[in-house]
Each structure stands twice: as structure tokens, then as C-alpha cells.
Amino acid sequence: MKHQEYFWKSHDGLDIYAQSWRPEISQPIAVINLVHGLGEHSGRYTEWAEWFVTEGYAFLAMDYRGHGKSGGKRGHTDEYLSYMRDIGLLLSKSEELFPNIPVILYGHSLGGNLAINYAIRFRPAIFALIATSPWLKLAFEPPRLKIWAAKILRSLFPAMLNSNGLVASQLSRDPEVGIQYARDPLVHNKISLTTFFAVMTAGNEGIKNAYKINVPFLLMHGSGDMITSHSASQDLVKNSNDTTTFRLWKDAYHELHHEPNKQEVFRYTLKWLDELIKEKKEMNGYF
Numbered sequence: 001m002k003h004q005e006y007f008w009k010s011h012d013g014l015d016i017y018a019q020s021w022r023p024e025i026s027q028p029i030a031v032i033n034l035v036h037g038l039g040e041h042s043g044r045y046t047e048w049a050e051w052f053v054t055e056g057y058a059f060l061a062m063d064y065r066g067h068g069k070s071g072g073k074r075g076h077t078d079e080y081l082s083y084m085r086d087i088g089l090l091l092s093k094s095e096e097l098f099p100n101i102p103v104i105l106y107g108h109s110l111g112g113n114l115a116i117n118y119a120i121r122f123r124p125a126i127f128a129l130i131a132t133s134p135w136l137k138l139a140f141e142p143p144r145l146k147i148w149a150a151k152i153l154r155s156l157f158p159a160m161l162n163s164n165g166l167v168a169s170q171l172s173r174d175p176e177v178g179i180q181y182a183r184d185p186l187v188h189n190k191i192s193l194t195t196f197f198a199v200m201t202a203g204n205e206g207i208k209n210a211y212k213i214n215v216p217f218l219l220m221h222g223s224g225d226m227i228t229s230h231s232a233s234q235d236l237v238k239n240s241n242d243t244t245t246f247r248l249w250k251d252a253y254h255e256l257h258h259e260p261n262k263q264e265v266f267r268y269t270l271k272w273l274d275e276l277i278k279e280k281k282e283m284n285g286y287f
Helices: 042-054 080-097 110-122 144-156 175-183 193-208 230-239 262-284
Strands: 002-009 015-022 031-035 058-063 103-108 128-132 161-163 190-192 217-222 244-249
Touching (some): 031 080, 058 080, 080 103, 110 193, 193 230, 217 230, 217 262
Parallel strands (some): 128 217
Antiparallel strands (some): 015 058, 161 190
16 A cells, blocks of 8 residues: 655645555555545544555545645635635646546545535546535534524624534544544634635525435435434435435434444445446446
8 A cells, every 4th residue: 555645736725634544456446535524634544545545446535725734724715616616726736646537536524515515516537526414504503693603703703613513523433533633733614704604505506406406415414413413314315316315313413433342344335435436447448
């Protein structure tokens, strides 16, 4: 297994950190491009990446703006489009680093929101889309008074930061996950008013326009998720087409890749990908 680190320049001059894991075989089966969640970073997916690499897949992940080792104000972007451009950078670098193999776009939580909307808006030349626990809507309803006040403040202080309210113990049923999250120096709990409302708007747009996703799409969520709404994921599926596969994991919390049954989640995802690639290869010689 070969691991490499990179710093790329964003469209507006920020340093964007990324890292890749590559199997020893000369040509990986495909390359998985990961978009992480709010407040975290790509390094929290090292074990997950290594599992895919063991099965012959390459794995490429970035810390998008305002996160991890990348530049930008923590938890803030002036416009949602900048997140989209960061994903565009990820995919273009993926093509340079891993040419002529299938490209999978994979987003978790806020990253799921971003990946879904990127697929809808830009129709990228990807082989497949995966989203886990996407932030389409929150699992709880914020107080109306708080939302009203935030809307007023946003017009005056658009980059004003607030706590994202995430409770580390709600990430996984494995308590060690929350403990390590709280200790991680690259994790932050910030989100700006502009970013919050942009993400919420994009989540609703993703649900409404899911039928525009024109590639095989695996969407997974835990029924015990207390952070993002699994019901919103189910609503999205209702608006999607027959290229979508939905799996609701009973009682699972937010981070399916860190759940006690994570190996079962991995095997399910791997089987979906392997069968998809085999089918495409047999039908029209994708490679």
C-alpha cells in the first residue's frame, strides 16, 4: 500500500490538503474520492481507506476549505459554490493521479450533501455516487426563535461563527469514536451563519432534484442517527430514479464507517461496487 500527501491550490488561492492510498497492483479497480463531513477531516477515514485499498481500490480524500489541514476560515465559506469547486478540484486531480479507471464520488454527512448536489448540478463524468448519512435535513428541528434570530444576524454578520452543536457521543455506538473525536486537534465545532443556511437550502434542493442523478447511486443511513435525518434520505429516494440503491441500517448512528458493525457496512458497500463494475464491464467494456 502506498500513501501520499498533497497540497493543491483552490480556485481562489487556498491551500487544499489531500491524501491518497494506492494498492500495490499496477492499476486499481477504481478510485474512490471522499468528501468528509462538517468539522472533521480526511484523516478520520484512514482505516476505511485502507480497507478499500486491500480490495484493490484506490482512495483519494481532501480536506475541503475551512477544515483539517486546508486553508480558509474554519466552518465558513462565502458561497456554497466554493465547496462545489473544491470537489471539482478533487475530481480533476483524481483523473491526473489515477487515469483511465472508474471514478466514484463518495460523501459523508455534509460531504453527502455536497456530493449529491455536485452530481445534480454538474453531471460529472463519474462511474458511481455514494452518500452516507447525508446532511439533507437535521435529525432535530432547531428552535424557530433561534432560526429567526440567525437569519437577522446573517444579514449583518454573514461570517459569524456558531457552535455546530454536534455531540461526539452521537457519532457512533462505539464510545471510543466520540472520545477520539473530542481529542482530535484537527476537528472543530464551527459553522458560520452563511454556511448553515446555504447547506440547509442545498439539502432541500438535493431532495427535490434527486431524479437528476444519472449514475448508480448508493445511499445509506442509520435509523438511530441523531445528527442528520434518515427520513430526509428516504424522501430523497422517493424522488430519485431506478439507479438508486437505499440501505437503512437498523439502530445505527451517524458514522456508519465507525459503527460496531462497520465491517458489515464495508462488505455491503464493496459488494455493491464490485457487482456494479462487473456488470458494466460485461455489458460494454467500461475499461
